[in-house]
Amino acid sequence: MSRGRVLVAMSGGVDSSVVASLLVEQGYECVGATMRLATNEDDRPGERTCCSTDDVADARQACWDAGIRHHVFDYTEAFERDVIDPFVTAYEAGLTPNPCVACNRHLKFGALLDRALKLGCGFLATGHYARVEHDGRGYHLLKGVDAGKDQSYFLFGLTQQRLAHVLFPLGGLHKNPEVRAIAERLGLTSAHKRDSEGICFVPGGNHLRFIEQRTGRVAPAGDILDTDGNVIGRHEGALRYTLGQRKGLGVACARPVYVCAIDTVANTVTLGGPERLMARSLVARDWNWVAGAAPEVRLRAAAKVRYHQPDQPCVATPLPDGRVRLEFDDAQRAITPGQAAVLYDGDEVLGGGTIESVE
Structure with missing residues (x-):
């Protein structure tokens, strides 16, 4: 008997390929889906970007190996509107945006999750290294057990309603050697595929050239x-x-x-000098509390102001307008407006937002 119907987000990489096969083994009825988000490498000779034809082919092969159907959904218009345009606007305003946060919030766990539910799937599964747990108080978003691969930093925008329909099968595993070993056991063609790096839609990592070409302004x-x-x-x-x-x-x-x-x-x-980069507090906007509501009092916790930063002890103060002030025990280096500030209680993500100002 099926444990439920799942739409599996398939990028063509080893992580999502393993997710699909693991869920089939666990008794879920799965359907694979690749999001087409931008023009691919065939349109930019010699420069690899996201959504390449090779990636789509690898995702299709992984679905074939898992014995499930594969679909390609076109979200290029939404990606332009919700990720690329804000990315360009932020850079032109002197900010340093984090497009992965926007993509997760608006595309993967926005548009794609909505489509999963419309297709009769109770869950959307992805290859993120994070965990979801449920108890009498609701759903909890937790770090992945692999500290080097933990991606909870990018997922603070998830709400209780969204977490109820999300599966992260890799959250309790380590990328090396566990996930790679599973891929080899399953005979997946992506078992030794290199991990993607950088901003997926910026060829060669050159954001200035990308912005100039897109806007026509040097x-x-x-x-x-x-x-x-x-x-x-x-x-x-x-x-x-x-x-x-x-x-x-x-x-x-x-x-x-x-x-x-x-x-x-x-x-x-x-x-x-380096002393000019140090600051003790910040204010973040567009804040999301994963539990659904802000605490009524100041909260003792820890925060990251960049991915892979060790948790930094701080006090979080909810402001009347929905923003949040974080005051750190120790001065932090190069707190960067436009980046994400994410609040943790141990392994649990309490919430996060976009750094607006440094105090």
Whole structure:
């Protein structure tokens, strides 16, 4: 007897391929689905991006190996609207966006989960390294047991209603050697496929070139300043720089300096010593509390302000307008507006939002 009908998000990689086969072994009725999100490598010769024809073929082969049907759903318009356009807008405003967070919130656990439910599937399964548990208080989003692969940081936008229909079969496994070994046991063609890296829709990782080609606007040259406002050099486009950057600055200084401010209105980049990057608090907007409601009092917890950062002890204060202030025990380096701040209680994700300002 089937344990339920599941739509499995298939990227063509080893993780999603293992997910499909594991769920079939566990007695679920599965259907594979690959999201077409952007133009593929065939349209950009020599530059690999997401949604390549090879990836779709690998996903189809994995479904064939698992004995399930495979579909390709076109979400290019939604991806442009909800991920790429905000990415470009944020960079042009001097922010450093995290498109993976937007993709998970709007596409994978938004549009694709909605489609799964419309197709009569009770669950959407993905290859994320995270866990979902349920008790009398509701659903809990937890870190994956593989600390090196844990992806809970990108999933803070999930709500109670969404978590009720999500499966993360790899959350209790380690990528190496467990998941790779399962892929080899199953004879999957993706068993030794390389993991994807970087922003999937930016060819070669060159975000400036991507933005210039997309907008038709070349980032103008401008002044590089020191922290006293003195001009110490020239840049070839402020969008080339990120907060905390040290290499490739094009300026010779007597001591190590870092990008400590980017002003896209004035078109300046400011360099300063490492002390200029340290801050104790931030305010985050678009905050989602996974439990469904904000706590009534200040909350002692821990937070990350970038992926793979160790948890940092802090106090979270819900603000009347829905934003959240995080005050850290220790000063944090290069807290970057546009990135995600994610709050944890041990292994549990309490919530998260987009860093708006650093205090």
